[in-house]
Amino acid sequence: MGNKKILVVDDSKVASMTTCMILSSRYECVTAENGEIGVEKASSEKPDLILMDVVMPIMDGFEACQKIRMQAETNGIPIIMVTTRGGAIDVESGYESGCNDYVTKPIDKVELLTKIESLIS
Amino acid sequence: MAQGKDSPDTYVLQVRDNTRRYVQDLLRENERLNEVTISLEGERLDLERQLLDTQSKLDTQVNNRSKLQEKVAAIETENRRFIEQYAEIEKQNADLANLYVASYRLHSTLDRQEVVSVIEEIIINLIGSEELAILERKPESTWSTVGAFGVDAERLEQLVSEIEAGRGAISKAIAAGERFVASSENQDDLAAPEAGLTACVPLMLDGEVTGVIAVFRLLGQKQGLEDIDLQLFDLLASHAATALYSSRDRTESTDSPGVR
Numbered sequence: 271m272g273n274k275k276i277l278v279v280d281d282s283k284v285a286s287m288t289t290c291m292i293l294s295s296r297y298e299c300v301t302a303e304n305g306e307i308g309v310e311k312a313s314s315e316k317p318d319l320i321l322m323d324v325v326m327p328i329m330d331g332f333e334a335c336q337k338i339r340m341q342a343e344t345n346g347i348p349i350i351m352v353t354t355r356g357g358a359i360d361v362e363s364g365y366e367s368g369c370n371d372y373v374t375k376p377i378d379k380v381e382l383l384t385k386i387e388s389l390i391s
Numbered sequence: 392m393a394q395g396k397d398s399p400d401t402y403v404l405q406v407r408d409n410t411r412r413y414v415q416d417l418l419r420e421n422e423r424l425n426e427v428t429i430s431l432e433g434e435r436l437d438l439e440r441q442l443l444d445t446q447s448k449l450d451t452q453v454n455n456r457s458k459l460q461e462k463v464a465a466i467e468t469e470n471r472r473f474i475e476q477y478a479e480i481e482k483q484n485a486d487l488a489n490l491y492v493a494s495y496r497l498h499s500t501l502d503r504q505e506v507v508s509v510i511e512e513i514i515i516n517l518i519g520s521e522e523l524a525i526l527e528r529k530p531e532s533t534w535s536t537v538g539a540f541g542v543d544a545e546r547l548e549q550l551v552s553e554i555e556a557g558r559g560a561i562s563k564a565i566a567a568g569e570r571f572v573a574s575s576e577n578q579d580d581l582a583a584p585e586a587g588l589t590a591c592v593p594l595m596l597d598g599e600v601t602g603v604i605a606v607f608r609l610l611g612q613k614q615g616l617e618d619i620d621l622q623l624f625d626l627l628a629s630h631a632a633t634a635l636y637s638s639r640d641r642t643e644s645t646d647s648p649g650v651r
Binding site for chain 1: 480484488491495509516518519610613
């Protein structure tokens with residue numbers, strides 16, 4: 271059985287590349303550069319978990335999270351919002367859109383891996 | 392007088408016989424008790440020896456247990472040290488990954504707008520600020536904005552004016568060719584439009600300042616600048632300068648007549 275797969279949805283290549291480097295020793299990593307592609311890849315790649323940025327062009331993270339939750343084949347995938355927006359309102363919006371957890375940028379490697387492991391296992 | 396069974400002589404003989412038998416019984420019993428005493432004495436000596444032996448073994452075990460406890464404590468201390476070292480190495484790995492990604496992305500494109508976007512992404516995602524300005528020196532010491540995030544146009548114009556007039560912390564950093572980092576000691580000296588300035592990084596190319604990156608307010612969840620942030624500033628000081636220069640050079644060369 272291979273490594274578990276994580277879908278990283280972020281319009282910033284710096285952010286997605288850094289995140290994938292953090293994950294690469296333990297997980298398989300696939301990326302999407304906006305929410306719309308993220309929703310498509312959630313269906314096609316069937317990841318074990320999704321890391322979702324919030325502010326993205328075409329479709330933001332909240333909307334993408336809602337759409338993933340509405341699809342039968344993807345609504346069980348755990349989603350962690352990964353974003354610069356750490357305010358209470360933004361966190362609440364994240365949870366209302368259906369995410370399971372929230373991590374703020376700049377990413378703390380230990381915090382991220384701990385949250386991933388708690389949701390995937 | 393007739394001699395019968397119960398005559399005094401017979402009685403005396405009986406008593407004598409009984410006494411003899413009794414004494415013999417006593418002697419036999421005494422001998423038996425002597426043997427028992429000797430046997431018990433032997434057992435006592437054996438038990439004493441066993442007790443001493445067991446005591447000695449117990450002392451050895453107590454001593455061993457004490458040594459093992461010391462060993463366990465030493466191993467636990469070593470284990471804690473390894474855990475701290477591992478955490479430190481993990482952090483170093485994460486920091487190196489940030490530096491690698493920043494450098495890789497800066498030099499992965501010759502498109503000027505993309506270079507500017509990469510600089511912004513590094514500051515937003517890796518350092519943690521959504522208020523920044525990227526300014527470049529033009530001919531005749533004028534300055535212009537090449538990129539900004541979270542800073543309005545009016546403030547950018549004021550920053551350019553301050554730099555061109557040689558006023559403010561950013562100008563000083565440019566003149567010295569050294570980065571400026573705000574601290575509790577110098578923060579109050581920052582006046583508009585530099586109020587809220589966290590750091591500014593002169594971009595250096597061949598010893599010349601070609602531009603500057605100004606980083607203002609950090610994200611709310613960021614407590615302050617860390618060592619890795621300063622390392623990223625150092626990386627930006629040279630690599631961002633090179634990337635911007637290369638992309639400008641390419642833009643100008645492709646704009647030149649006769650170049651396809």
